[in-house]
Amino acid sequence: MKLAPRLAPRHAIAAMVSLLCIATLLPAVARADNPIVQHIYTADPAPLVHNGRVYLYTGHDEDGSTWFTMKEWRVWSSADMVNWTDHGSPLNLATFSWAKSDAWAGQAVYRNGKFYWYVPVTSRATGRYAIGVAVSDSPTGPFRDAIGRPLVENGEIDPSVFIDDNGQAYLYWGNPNLWYLRLNADMISYSGGPTQIPLTTAGFGTRTGDPNRPTLYEEGPWVYKRNGLYYNVFAAKCCSEFIAYSTAPGPTGPWTYRGTIMPTQGSSFTNHPGVIDFNGSSYFFYHNGALPGGGGYTRSVAVEKFSYNADGGFPTINMTTTGAPQIGTLNPYVRQEAETIAWGSGIETEPSSEGGMNIGWLANGDWIKVKGVAFGAGAASFSARVASAGSGGAIELRLDSPTGTVVGNCNVPVTGGWQTWTSVSCPVNGATGTHDLYLKFTGGSGNLFNVNWWQFN
Incomplete structure (x- = not known):
């Protein structure tokens, strides 16, 4: 139920933008398609291709935030990469009775007829960051806590899940370190314990000016396989972050640093990658602070289409206001x-x-x-x-x-x-x-x- 007056916080933010800024922004806004969601702030994109659609799982930055104040996750979907359907919030902090705050960057995957969404939160009992897992029969939810407790808890964040061709699933996560574990086929338990991936300069590049963090790896790993090569795309060198990547012959390494994908840009001091192939093309998701009132704590998800280099490497991808081109057309003669x-x-x-x-x-x-x-x-x-x-x-x-x-x-x-x-x-x-x-x-x-x-x- 909506209560009068029906004035949403985003309207209040927009009203605070100066008249000069509005005059400057509106013509560009009318022509642009990036960021792909404009009525709320979104962050930490995690795309999933399923049955001819792209499902996009995001966080939700609260309006006017001065910190990463996030209470829920959201789902969007598209068949053409430009018209996105809002599916609301099928997962929030209250889904996990043991979580108290910080609905941060997660990822959903499909297996065994179900959708598993891995997310970081802060544990109510310990005050440490932990990884929870929620499950649903539908890509748009509703999701429920799959196990009633943290899947793993070591004080680090940003889970990414990858299922290899042989069926073995891996969970990767970490800031300031980088970890993995082998998930069992049920996707809610694991064999062995967390293994720390060595953060070497050969594997993850060289950071200067911070003796405590010798490599560029910061957070937000996105791990996948393409043409027999394993990729680890990650947020690099806070702050401000850029997006870099490493590759390996196997899911656990050894990793070789390959360079920058998206240089530092975009009015947000963080960034977060998501990479998919869909309908014969490749797409790179990220976030920035491009909307009115946007910034490091009020971010917005955007997407670019790209083509891999002949050797499987990434080209340099820059943020645009045009975004990805439309795939096909929309049929107005169906609901x-x-x-x-x-x-x-x-x-x-x-x-x-x-x-x-x-x-x-x-x-x-x-x-x-x-x-x-x-x-x-x-x-x-x-x-x-x-x-x-x-x-x-x-x-x-x-x-x-x-x-x-x-x-x-x-x-x-x-x-x-x-x-x-x-x-x-x-x-x-x-x-x-x-x-x-x-x-x-x-x-x-x-x-x-x-x-x-x-x-x-």
Whole structure:
């Protein structure tokens, strides 16, 4: 339930940005697709490819944070790398009765028909960092504590999990050290104990100026295998961090330092990698402080498409505001969740009483962009599922920009509650070919209405 006034913290942050900054930022924001989530701050990306979609597991930086104040993890997914669906928060600190704080960088993997999410938290009993594991039957949760206690606890963070071709799974983690252990096939227990990986300069590069940390390795390992070569991509040399990598002939080494992937940049003194192959291309996920109010404790996840060098090495990857190109197009003639967004302005999301999430806190002039919508020969009508305990309003359907051609206008009535849903429809004229679609929300003052889903006919 939402309480009046329906003003979200992100709105308050945006209001504090100076008029000059707004004038400078908004034109770029309207054209950009990076960072990939704009209505909350996200950090520590962990992508997972499953059944033709990329599921992205992230942390959530609280608005206005002056520390790594993180209480939950979030899930997003996309089939085209530009329109991302918000699946909400299926895992939080309260999931682990033994955890007290610090919902930091984790990773989810799929095995045996289940999804296992490994996350670092601070133990309530000991005050030390520990690694927990949650499990779900669905990539979007809900997740539950798989074992009711820490999987491993040695005061270090940032778990990464890799399953080798022979079925052996490994858990890697650590800051300031780097550890691994061999997980059993059940993914919630292990054989033997934690083994420390030697941090040699040959394996992880040379750091200068810090006698206590002779190598570049800092935190956030991301371990995977490609074409018979094992990769360890990691955050290097705090602070500010850059992303570097090492390779090895086997999952436990010996590691050889290969160089920088993403140089220091991006208005956040930390960074965190995630690397996948999807639909025949390679993608590099990271975070920065690019959104209004963003910084080292209010970060945002972004993604770049890249190609490996001929020898399997990484090219230099720089942060962009354009992000990855779209794979294919979006079909407007099947139901689309309103929380599937390439870029949004002024919106927020919340769990819907009808399942999934809905967008809300919609004020006059707010909008969402859905990229690469294939209307084909033309749409005849538009339908949406809406609710309003405010004043209602209208959904303007515009092409290619928030001020682009209007092809439809759907009135939204007052329904008597923010979760009291009804369906509305309206005629559409001029929506042909492939365009970026903007749903622009108009009406009086205050919060107008919520939207759960939409569809063209």
